Amino acid sequence: MGLLGRGSLAQDPQTFAAGRAVYTKWCAPCHDPGVTHPGTHALTVKYQGAKPGVLLERKDLSVNTVRVIVRHGISVMPQFRKTEISDQELDALAAYLARNTPSN
């Protein structure tokens, strides 16, 4: 697609804000820091320190990984429909979560 080379969208302040808003609404309840967030707890246990359990601290998430997991789900996390997170919102979210990832 070439649409989302590293940071191209996330560096745009509007996209960044939109991505953060999607994260806050849909991801934060499970993925914010702390064991009270089951997604964070699960990833912390899974990676055993090799990677951060907190999504916002990840430096290896690719845009494509975010897209695939949001649309397919994993473990007890369900997939999300387009009436919940539209393709455009997913692009913004993926760019936001991949903002710290070297070119992917």
Added chain:
Amino acid sequence: MRLPPGVSRSDFSAAIAEFEKVVGSQWVFTSDEDLDLYRDAYSPFLNEPEERMASAAVAPSATEEVQRIVRIANRYRVPLYAISTGKNLGYGGSAPAYSGCVVLDLKRMNRIIEVNEANAFALLEPGVSYFDLYRYIQDRKLKVWIDCPDPGWGSVVGNAIDRGGGYTAANYRNHFDSHCGMEVVLPSGELLRTGMGAIPKAETWQQYKSGCGPWIDGIFSQSNYGIVTKMGFWLMPQPEAYMRCTVSLPRYRDLAPMVETLNYLENSRITAGFPDIASPLIGYPPIGQIQLWNEDGPPHMTDEHRKLLTAVDLGYSRELEEYGLKSQIPYWQLWLSFHGPMEVIEAQWQATQRHFARIEGAKFNTVDRVSVPLDPANIEHFHEPEFGIPSLRAFSIGARTPWNPTPSKGHMWFSPIIPRTGAAIIEANRVFSRAARDLGMPLFRSFTLPACFWERSFIFILATPVTEDPETNKRYREGFKKLIEIGGQQGWGEYRTAPVFQKSVMDVYSFNNHALQRFHETLKDAIDPNGVLSPGRYDIWPRHLRGKPS
């Protein structure tokens, strides 16, 4: 293109084209990739041919669009399946009960039409989640509480019409009971308002439930007689204070008087908060603290204690009881919560203690005594839904933790209603633990305590995992059905279940040669003669699909 059974390609294409005219082509989904998003993420038929699949999905944004879609569906005999937010995980998710339905996805209908603080009610569309409603109330600093189940992303309307429950005071926990007034699109496309909403100028739609004449709201819950497009709810005025207390009892035999005393106090409204029964001695947590066990690990237990637990029968052995008495570990612990002005709830707690003091050895403890609203820094100390605060914390059930290294793919809830007595708790354990052992079903613990969401009855709730292995899922599915049947023989029936078990459950409700089911079918034929709306939901089938395997 996937097709609904019995619908020709040309008719389906025509229907899809008309749906697109109503909602815009971007809100009609027909590709496999898009339709996979409507699969039940916790389906016990995961990746098997019987997994329920949609043939298309259409997402309207307004009631008038819903009416038009329903009329089109009638014209082409295309079956629809309505979902609200589609997050009914463990009870069917966003997948249809009958494969090939067009999912009518109401998530975009997410307007909060009114939250009235002065008379504590709300009027909502089905796409509004508990998170949405909570944020709306917080942003406006309104002094009302919602009552939410554990998963906060669910629909307030959808949860109520699937008859879900929550955790605050008794008269709000039953979400269907606490609703007031509905707007419904009938299978003909006609619009209906119930209760006082049937009077065009009424200002009391959310203030008096039944209006005059037959009160029909119940038939739109756990059914397929209409699509609820607006629904009113009574909210709880924000209480001034909250107190959480425990009653600890030392002996196995104390279970029956504990339940009897609880019933009296709750039915008299001396205590109204969510009662939560635990057993520190057996190692069974209160429901409101399961997430703490998943997050921080279960409480420490000595080797001697652990060893004694391997030799109990129905949660009992004389040695275990003696160990509990010696070590001061209560056999039973009842968690009670109180909402209201401090002087009122202190008095309620005093009266509560006086009643329980009749049980020898009862001990009392005030665990939390806080003013409301909570300090945000303190919220995680509590089980948020007990404060009407939505969360997703409960998804620690089944997720990977240090104590659960092999996460599940989901879960299904086995949840029969049993009597509110100590004897029934023991009998349910006797019946189900033996059955589960015989069926190779993984019950989480050797002794199960029921949930007290409802007044007057218990839900004997057990989570059964969904895995990625079809053989295991098959064994659990068949075991689940057998448990339903065994429960039915005792007079116990599920309060709610996923589509794949709805036939088994409704078969248990069999009084007088299934008179109830036959009445459901009579209604279905009258209200939805073409059988277009949610066929098979709660095993109510239109005439042309009756008697076929689902």
